[in-house]
Amino acid sequence: MSAAIGWSSGKDCCMALIRARAAGHDVQVALTTLNEAFDRVAMHGTRAAILRAQAAAAGLELMEVPLPWPCTNEVYEARMAEAVAALKARGVDEMIFGDLFLEDVRDYRIRQLEGTGLTPVFPVWGTDTAALAAEIAETFDTRIVTLDPNKLPESFAGRGLDAALLAELPDGIDPCGENGEFHTCVLDAPCFSAPIPATRGETVIRDGFVYSDLVL
16 A cells, blocks of 8 residues: 655654554655745745755655645645545555644544545554654754744754753653644654755744744
8 A cells, every 4th residue: 555644844754654664554755735935844844945855865755735824724624635635546545644642633634534545544643752752862863943932942942852852841841742842853864865964044933933944
């Protein structure tokens, strides 16, 4: 069976790719939503150039879904439905997701794929996030590119997700940021053929979130 993966540029989808392939899923396509106004990954803020470098390094064909800014949920769902139909038309049977424990998000994905012919797969679902974060810190080069300053100090933006950072996370912060505390971009991982050569750029506050840019 051919599979696609919901690709955000971050650590959880990257780990989901590794585990899915290890379990025998033939993951060929990365599906990513891009903010049309900024040419960046929606929510994470990763530049499209880095996204494309990631896909090439991971051996994935990239399917980009452009979204307007701002974007209503109706427009989002319509464009995602078109993308899913295109995946099915080319023979994709499974959709891989990197969700960890948010049941409402998982249930939403399952509902959205009902009747499409694509089966949702959640390779990292239920994994202990402390153990997962420790594994990622040891084996990935991951940077915090977006954070919610109401949950995490701005000083964490742009830092690498390593053992030292995990030890400094305030109480109540999920070590994988699953509750929206932060989002990441992976520059190297065991599934990449080569590291992504990126440097840290400007840090800005926009729409209530802190963004730390990475430049290819």
